[in-house]
Amino acid sequence: MKRHRNGEIWDFEHELPAVAANQCGVDVVLGLDGGTTSTVCVCMPVIPCSHSHFPDPLPVLARAVAGCSNHNSVGETAARETLEQVMADALAKSGLNRTAVRAVCLAVSGVNHPTDQQRIIDWLSDIFPSRVQLYVQNDAVAALASGTMGKLHGCVLIAGTGTIAYGFTEDGREARAAGAGPILGDWGSGYGIAAQALTAIVRAHDGRGPHTMLTSCILQTLDLVSPDELIGWTYADPSWARIAALVPVVVSCAEAGDEVANTILLDSVQELASSVKAVVQRLGLCGEDGKDYFPLVMVGGVLEANKRWDIGKEVMNYISKDYPGVQAIRPTVEPAVGAALLAWSFFMKESKKSS
Amino acid sequence: MKRHRNGEIWDFEHELPAVAANQCGVDVVLGLDGGTTSTVCVCMPVIPCSHSHFPDPLPVLARAVAGCSNHNSVGETAARETLEQVMADALAKSGLNRTAVRAVCLAVSGVNHPTDQQRIIDWLSDIFPSRVQLYVQNDAVAALASGTMGKLHGCVLIAGTGTIAYGFTEDGREARAAGAGPILGDWGSGYGIAAQALTAIVRAHDGRGPHTMLTSCILQTLDLVSPDELIGWTYADPSWARIAALVPVVVSCAEAGDEVANTILLDSVQELASSVKAVVQRLGLCGEDGKDYFPLVMVGGVLEANKRWDIGKEVMNYISKDYPGVQAIRPTVEPAVGAALLAWSFFMKESKKSS
Incomplete structure (x- = not known):
């Protein structure tokens, strides 16, 4: 990972007790749900199990909250700072540093085009070690995963202030409708x-x-x-x-x-x-x-x-x-947990491939 | 008229040659069409004639243009400054000062309620001598008057970026539809x-x-x-x-x-x-x-x-x-001229009453 502009965001890492700062080998994933009203990040341990047999309740290590992270609303720079800060907060609360992270799923509103996705991935890869798996999705995908416990299959309908429908087939095709404001x-x-x-x-x-x-x-x-x-x-x-x-x-x-x-x-x-x-x-x-x-x-x-x-x-x-x-x-966990389950799910799939 | 905050707007009045600065007794009206895109003010002499027998072309002494004067868009202070400046510009171009003015008709977008009207009249009366007749209308009324040569009778339909319908009966009742954004x-x-x-x-x-x-x-x-x-x-x-x-x-x-x-x-x-x-x-x-x-x-x-x-x-x-x-x-003159014709029309009616 390169030296990042907002170095002070990660200053807490130097202050962690050596034993906690992932010397004990905890692997975690970060799930982030970024909307126009607020942004939530949860940190979850990587647990070996299947979609249908998760522990209940899920072992969430920490949860951090911040404001708007929609780049269409607050601009690129402010959106990135919010996203980086809320991830740092979730890790700091867990008493871990970035070396503990295996995968990150950022599900943020305003991701409507592959170029939006690539821009965020480029920036994320400056923050995390290169072996961390990075996924960027529209925030609707986190909501879907919050109902299917991380499995990308089926359709989600969100209707709050705005509305969007988003779906995935089991073989990875996706489609959306509405969500255009x-x-x-x-x-x-x-x-x-x-x-x-x-x-x-x-x-x-x-x-x-x-x-x-x-x-x-x-x-x-x-x-x-x-x-x-x-x-x-x-x-x-x-x-x-x-x-x-x-x-x-x-x-x-x-x-x-x-x-x-x-x-x-x-x-x-x-x-x-x-x-x-x-x-x-x-x-x-x-x-x-x-x-x-x-x-x-x-x-x-x-x-x-x-x-x-x-x-x-x-x-x-x-x-x-x-x-x-x-x-x-009707989901029983919040979308940020859905994003964490997605990060976990992607990570497990990749691990299987490489083992 | 009270001493106004933006004194410098009217500084030109001191520089007018004494003979021009209404020593020759020209009576004028100001008509103003204030929209979200631009604001136009025209200065016209008070001519004794009827609605149906105006000189063609109308004797416009001066025309001044400024930017947005919708208080909903730019705020109260900026809107007022624009309105005052454009009226001063039209008078300065005519080589006249405020003592020449008999009536002013301000037709501005964003006037949707009697309180909007009263607020603007209160502020206008700080600018002009007390005997100047002041009229404030929604900008649609100027558009109607531009088609009827200052007579408030009938209906106007405006459909540009926005739309509104506005009508008057000959006995002074009025009604509008749409125009709500x-x-x-x-x-x-x-x-x-x-x-x-x-x-x-x-x-x-x-x-x-x-x-x-x-x-x-x-x-x-x-x-x-x-x-x-x-x-x-x-x-x-x-x-x-x-x-x-x-x-x-x-x-x-x-x-x-x-x-x-x-x-x-x-x-x-x-x-x-x-x-x-x-x-x-x-x-x-x-x-x-x-x-x-x-x-x-x-x-x-x-x-x-x-x-x-x-x-x-x-x-x-x-x-x-x-x-x-x-x-x-389909009007052949612009709405600001319609507003000036309204000012003229109101002034003539008042003159008849008092004579």
Whole structure:
């Protein structure tokens, strides 16, 4: 590993007691889930077992948290510093230095193209010893692995502030749908649902659309008096997460029988289902007869049970009509652990090859 | 007028030759059109005539141009400085000082609420002598006046980067539709058309939508190789105008028979027509039998004749089916002149009252 610009990030390594600093031969992997809101890194020991027989709970040595690491949001330099710092923190908390690391899986949002991947790998290889195996993925892949315990097979649907569907076949082909942000049509997302609700209020107010309960409920939530004030509220800080936070209000209105809110949620269900279907179709995950088993990992606030109006359940209803072999999985570990399981899985595969 | 913070803006007044600095008794009005892209101010003499008998061409004494003056975009302080500077420039070019001014009409984007209006009037009254009549309007009102030569009657439809419909009855009632920006559903705008086209490319690419000619045409225009690169392109600078600049490509594809592009343009036509209809309906501009005459001023790049696929003409077709009394007007003067005509019109009305 070369001398790195941010030398001070790794200063803790010189202060570790010699016995801890991997003199005792602990092998670990790092799994990192980097999103627009926060970045989480976990450090896990390399344990010899199979995907289906992991110890429960998983032996996570340390967990570190940092802020946004999406290079589209904060720029390349700040994103890299955050990623490097959170990895250093996880290792420092484990009392280990970089020589203990066998594999690293960085699953970060904003990785949309092979060039994004290569740029991050080039930079990672400056940080870690050359024998460390490095993997870079879109953060959706960590979410998939968090449901399949590190196995890259099946499809994941994420619907939080944003939405994406991402899938892998057992022989390594991959495909994605959506995940392109709101300007490029991620309409099933939390942002999409809330923006449509705000739009419905403006349309009801100016005479283009029907009356809706959303008007009084959302204005009350935002402490506004008139729909005219929504323009100022929206553009004062058009962050996607701030707008997506209105989804529970839309769900409440739909549950109370508001037709406009119901239509918005039904549209969202169809959008989310169409993302999954596009991935399943392109990868042939459902087999030739359309009935093969495949896992569908479901992640994100929009898909969690919302009292009576359950968006996740409706999406599953849509999908299982076409693909009866689909099996819904709601992960019990966080995506960063999924990334660590992926790092572990890649490392085990490589070890087998070379032994 | 109070001593103003930006005293230096008005320093030119001390340097005017005494004979020019309104010693000869010229009365003028200022009309200002402030948008997100640029701000224009014109200075016109107060001429005694009627709406229907203006001299042609209008006697514009001076015209000054500045940058963005939308307080939502650049903040309150910068917006005010731009507005004050451009008014001072127009007066300086006319060789007049503020004592020559009889009325000012500021038509600026971002004025969506009476409190926006009052804030600007309070600040304007610090700049001008107390007898100067001050009017603040949404910039759409200047566009209407540019078509009706200063008469506030009828409806204006603006469709450029954004879109808004704004109308007035002869007895002073007003109504608007849309104009709330893309997050709040201005789907017929240039931005809306282009964002839907980009979305269609992503959907075709990931399997959620049909193949479209938009893919090759837009990628070529942007010098990109793959639809995956659109994400980086879009979020590198999500300015609405940059995205709206793709409208001519969408029109070309529609003219070449692409179904997806055609559907996008037809949706846009319906959205724009529905904004106009909402305003006409609420104000009763069409009379009780729906057949009364009213002017519809049409402004903005999206509504200009686009070779064969003419969005403006299609919008008119839709509207005139419901309201046969509608008369389309394409203004021959710019909105800043419309604002000056409004200032003139208000001033004449007040003069009549007090005489």
